[in-house]
Amino acid sequence: MKLDGLKFCVVGCGIGGLAAALALQQRGARVTVFERAAALAEVGAGLQISPNGMCVLRALDVVSDTPALGQRSYGTVLRDYRNGRVISRLPGPKAGPTYYYHRADLLDLLHKAAQTAGVDIRLGACVAELRKHPTEVELVFESGEPLRADCVIAADGGRSTLRSSLNGSETPVFTHQIAWRATIPWQEAEAEPRAALTMGPCRHVVTYPLRDQSLMNIVAIEERSDWQEEGWRKQGDPDDLRARFADFGGEVRDILADVEEAHLWALFLRPVARTWQDGRMALLGDAAHPTLPFMAQGACLALEDAWVLARCFDDHSEMSSALAAYEAARLPRAERIVAAAAANARNFHLQGPKRIAAQLALSVIGPHLSRRYEWIYGHDVTA
Numbered sequence: 254m255k256l257d258g259l260k261f262c263v264v265g266c267g268i269g270g271l272a273a274a275l276a277l278q279q280r281g282a283r284v285t286v287f288e289r290a291a292a293l294a295e296v297g298a299g300l301q302i303s304p305n306g307m308c309v310l311r312a313l314d315v316v317s318d319t320p321a322l323g324q325r326s327y328g329t330v331l332r333d334y335r336n337g338r339v340i341s342r343l344p345g346p347k348a349g350p351t352y353y354y355h356r357a358d359l360l361d362l363l364h365k366a367a368q369t370a371g372v373d374i375r376l377g378a379c380v381a382e383l384r385k386h387p388t389e390v391e392l393v394f395e396s397g398e399p400l401r402a403d404c405v406i407a408a409d410g411g412r413s414t415l416r417s418s419l420n421g422s423e424t425p426v427f428t429h430q431i432a433w434r435a436t437i438p439w440q441e442a443e444a445e446p447r448a449a450l451t452m453g454p455c456r457h458v459v460t461y462p463l464r465d466q467s468l469m470n471i472v473a474i475e476e477r478s479d480w481q482e483e484g485w486r487k488q489g490d491p492d493d494l495r496a497r498f499a500d501f502g503g504e505v506r507d508i509l510a511d512v513e514e515a516h517l518w519a520l521f522l523r524p525v526a527r528t529w530q531d532g533r534m535a536l537l538g539d540a541a542h543p544t545l546p547f548m549a550q551g552a553c554l555a556l557e558d559a560w561v562l563a564r565c566f567d568d569h570s571e572m573s574s575a576l577a578a579y580e581a582a583r584l585p586r587a588e589r590i591v592a593a594a595a596a597n598a599r600n601f602h603l604q605g606p607k608r609i610a611a612q613l614a615l616s617v618i619g620p621h622l623s624r625r626y627e628w629i630y631g632h633d634v635t636a
């Protein structure tokens with residue numbers, strides 16, 4: 254179906270919303286993105302974009318074959334928490350390299366590409382409600398102003414407001430996982446930059462370099478029961494972080510010693526949405542499938558969603574059948590990846606004899622482990 258002149262509204266100016274806006278605009282739609290935040294500010298944090306996400310960024314012309322600003326990964330080192338002993342070295346996916354991005358850099362690349370393509374981006378515009386009409390959808394903003402569109406894409410994140418218009422009200426569940434995030438200056442550049450995953454009982458720490466290895470990104474996850482509210486982020490106390498990971502030795506201890514500012518995320522989840530679309534509006538990214546970050550796939554899935562959504566309009570003559578095809582194509586894959594991430598939450602935090610047995614197994618199968626996930630990394634939605 255031709256999108257020329259059709260009016261699309263995308264709610265949410267995150268990675269998913271911007272990628273979808275760009276993909277739709279490139280097909281001739283008139284796209285406006287509404288973002289409730291007054292500015293596109295990002296706290297220091299990294300993102301791993303594996304080959305399945307990179308191919309979308311390339312197809313959208315956001316990055317080239319040798320992406321600027323991204324730091325190419327040469328695999329992951331698995332370490333034991335006590336002294337940092339190397340358990341195994343995992344090569345990168347066979348499908349191609351993963352890149353480490355500063356989240357602000359990736360958002361900036363997408364933002365510039367979308368603006369250059371003609372997407373209208375409006376900040377400080379919070380959508381409060383969605384009303385359905387026979388041939389249009391109406392967005393109602395917090396300011397009270399209404400606006401009509403031919404199609405609405407709800408990319409409003411894991412705490413999506415618009416998701417309830419398709420799935421009813423759902424209470425998010427605290428996963429008992431807390432993510433600490435920080436960046437520190439980093440000079441000890443390795444020739445071949447790698448991520449390190451250091452696993453201990455009920456906790457793990459992931460580190461990887463950003464921006465030409467001048468920064469080290471840190472994600473420290475701990476299991477905790479004492480969190481009540483679903484907040485996106487909170488300022489954390491670096492001394493508290495160090496105390497909670499005090500029994501982690503080796504490299505992690507040195508890295509945490511340098512943390513001067515940290516933020517905490519309580520990881521709340523809703524299930525993968527049962528209904529993603531109704532013929533005039535569709536969910537995309539975390540709004541459709543919030544996931545634990547333990548496969549590093551949330552942003553990659555949002556990029557895949559964006560490409561598949563736009564491509565479905567090429568293949569179908571009606572909006573309703575295009576959106577139905579999008580839902581059918583994406584829901585099973587999102588469910589499978591969300592389940593794989595949840596399984597890693599258990600695998601990374603093993604204790605006692607189970608941890609020792611898992612480490613022994615990893616020392617043997619580690620170098621071949623990425624094959625097990627080729628269905629994730631080798632999936633090229635742009636092919």
Ligand SMILES: Cc1cc2nc3c(=O)[nH]c(=O)nc-3n(C[C@H](O)[C@H](O)[C@H](O)COP(=O)(O)OP(=O)(O)OC[C@H]3O[C@@H](n4cnc5c(N)ncnc54)[C@H](O)[C@@H]3O)c2cc1C
Pocket residue numbers: 264265266267268269270287288289290299300301302378379380381408409410411413414432434472518537538539540546549550551552553554555
């Ligand atoms: C600790 C951690 C580490 C992670 N690491 C990785 C990784 O390495 N690789 C990876 O692929 N993924 C990773 N993720 C997941 C990734 O960050 C998310 O999946 C991704 O950002 C989701 O993008 P999105 O566009 O769907 O939503 P978001 O990025 O949440 O964007 C939603 C946007 O919508 C706006 N919004 C919300 N409500 C409204 C409204 N009513 N009106 C207007 N605007 C609204 C919000 O302000 C926001 O800007 C990680 C997540 C965490 C927590």
